[in-house]
Amino acid sequence: MARRLPKSERSPSPPPGDQRDAAIQELSKGSELATQLMAQLELIPERELDRRDDALANVRRLSMSLSSSLSALRSEREHYYLASSSSSGAGPVAVTSVSGGGGGGGSRTRKTRRRGSSETVFITTTPENDGFHWRKYGEKNILNSEFRRLYYRCGYSDERNCQAKKYVQQENNKQPPEFRVTLTNEHTCNCNALFPDQASSSSTSQVLDFTKASVSSPLMDSHVGAPIFKEEEEEVPSIDESTRSIMSTIMRNNNDYDELSPRSWNGGCQ
DNA sequence: GTGATTTGACCTTA
């Protein structure tokens, strides 16, 4: 039942949370602690060399995993690109963060981005590959551009009041073609498709299948190489097992991280 | 039948 609600029946969205920032902070702390632990291990006497080296190796691995988690989260915060595919060999080419003038507000029920909520702009050959479920709601010819601009909103915009939006406009006819993607508003739906193996624990988990027209753009050809996230799929190329495990551990230990928790990744997407 | 996309009209902003 995805029929859009009449304007009058819509409720205002809650402000976007900062759970991701909290997660980043916790990961930073973990990283610092790992560094300290490494220093302490160096002090273990040489007669226990074997044990010391094993422990050191483990801590180094832990530290590296924390670092990659951090960098992945930071990257996602900036342009939602945690789930970009390595199989396609194509990713964002350039990223530009733009901060607008500060919320439209007012009594208008309709707003345009010209009034300036924060937005992220980047060029990519895989505009569809950001791990989120988008629904197209419009398409326009743009002045001085030979390509039409496509308008997407979060697939859970209605049921979860998620205000995330995405504008996709082809930039050129290169092979593969490049697209300018503009993301506005953070997802508040808790419905990204990261870690689909965890998501698959729920029979109603949200999956992304870009072979369906429903979540892809007519501009997106097969050569773009979009990943297909299905319930049966187990691998997310951009995140290794250790990173995933550490993030899960941290999130289990902090219930405030609803936006990032596995529970939210799958159960929330119904 | 259900849910997503298309598309022309309408709204908002500059």
Place this chain on the structure above:
DNA sequence: TAAGGTCAAATCAC
């Protein structure tokens, strides 16, 4: 007033 952005009925795909 032009252009960008959004709405929502019609249409399409499954």
